[in-house]
Amino acid sequence: MRPKRQRLLIVITGLVFIGAAIGFALFALNEELDVFRSPSQVADEGFPEGKRFRVGGLVEDGSVSSAGIVTTFRVTDGANSLTISYNKILPDLFREGQGVIALGTLNAGGTFEAQEVLAKHDENYMPPEVADALKKSGHFKPEGGDS
Amino acid sequence: MHRFANPTRFLRLAAAVLPFSAAVAALCLGAGLVWGLFFAPPDYQQGDTVRIMFIHVPAAMMAMGVYAGMAISSGIALIWRHAVADLIAKASAPIGATFCFICLLTGSLWGKPMWGTWWVWDARLTSMLIMLFIYLGYMALWQAFDDQTKAARAAAILALVGAINLPVIKFSVEWWNTLHQPASLITMSGPKIHASLLWPLLLMIVGFGAYYLTVLIYRVRAEIHLRRTRMLRLAQADRHAAMQAAE
Secondary structure (H helix, E strand, C coil), X not given: CHHHHHXXXXXXXXXXXXXXXXXXXXXXXXXXXXXXXXXXXXXXXCCCCCCCEEEEEEECCCCCEEECCEEEEEEECCCCEEEEEECCCXXXXXXXXXXXXXEEEECCCCCEEEEEEEECCCCCECCXXXXXXXHHHCCCCCXXXXX | CHHHHCHHHHHHHHHHHHHHHHHHHHHHHHHHHHHHHHHCXXXXXXXXXXXXXXXXXXXXXXXXXXXXXXXXXHHHHHHHCCCCHHHHHHHHHHHHHHHHHHHHHHHHHHHHHHCCCCCCCCHHHHHHHHHHHHHHHHHXXXXXXXXXXXXXXXXXXXXXXXXXXXXXXXXHHHHCCCCCCCCCCCCCCCCCECHHHHHHHHHHHHHHHHHHHHHHHHHHHHHHHHHHHHHHHHHHHHHHHHHHHHC
């Protein structure tokens, strides 16, 4: 029994130590592992001009306007919002209330110039009739409602 | 558990389970695919693209589930020197790696029309790709040793260390901002998939699980026979050497 007990202890302590090491590493990296920043994080951290990063949030209702090929819209996380301009084709899922992620840089005027806009999909899957019925009864949660 | 450390007993159990797992796999995969691809409704936002989910989600769950099984049997093999556990782990790796690859491939095919990109280095996608590499590394490590006992021990340690990636994959969508959506199936408030899409998905998950079990039995069986052949060869060579020495 002794060697088995010993091997069990070695395996468990080994896993605990490696787990802790990776846990600390991930904890230390924390926000570096976020694929996008929220408008509030951008406002707090004051990103320098010309530094490329991703910003994500919900497309604000009534904020989408286009002039020629340039689309301008605002993304919000509820507390803060940020104006984004984009001059390429938007993904199919892009609409007001939708979660989106834009990659680009802040310009001097505080507008975020996007080079790429990705649409985020939420965890809810349902047929169109169900979505319509939920909208009618007022139980429909908009995209990313709980994130 | 130690009852099945005896390969003969394991083979007998495997032979009894095999017809059932094969039947469940064929039925569930067949019914799930037809239901999912032809009869399930399209999603209100994704349209027909949602059907990729019927492959993607079971593949992802199995990639992680097979890894968990591989890590547990590696631990059992390492600690209790269980004679079949290391073969189960070894036989699982290529199946799990294939599930992992299918998950990444179908996810990428879904991502292009829905997100607007094939790939993004977010925490979920990256940790899943790391798991594929761990699977491949595990398989390579088995091949790197002539001595199978040493190979088993080294591979088992890698499998256990790599298991730390499992919670990272699972909770990546909660711990960090990711492009990948959070969990739809296993959540605090129940599944967030409508019943008409959920049922074919559950069928596919059961089908994938049964398929894994079926292929695993074939592979472990082959591994046991391979090991026996190797031992017989060794015994034959020993006898041959002893006879030569006696002459």
